[in-house]
Amino acid sequence: MENAIRSELADKSVLAEAKTKGWERNPQVQALVEQAQREAVIRSYLASVSAPRPAIQTIPAAYVKPVLSFVDEEMKVPCHFLDSK
Numbered sequence: 282m283e284n285a286i287r288s289e290l291a292d293k294s295v296l297a298e299a300k301t302k303g304w305e306r307n308p309q310v311q312a313l314v315e316q317a318q319r320e321a322v323i324r325s326y327l328a329s330v331s332a333p334r335p336a337i338q339t340i341p342a343a344y345v346k347p348v349l350s351f352v353d354e355e356m357k358v359p360c361h362f363l364d365s366k
Contacts, residue, residue: 304310 299305305314
């Protein structure tokens with residue numbers, strides 16, 4: 282824990298020094314920042330769209346029952362399509 286605090290303080294000190302020298306305006310630094318930002322956006326977006334869907338058991342019955350009723354009643358194939366005359 283103590284080492285982590287020291288490391289954080291050292292990072293803050295170096296960052297402050299770099300900022301006073303305008304290091305963030307360095308084209309190489311700007312390119313690295315832009316690349317890191319793109320990667321963060323991509324990772325975040327992919328994580329959000331690939332999130333697991335809720336299991337049917339977690340959906341309230343008030344929503345599930347009408348859907349199942351619709352599937353049972355409305356989605357059946359009419360008998361005359363099954364006749365092989």
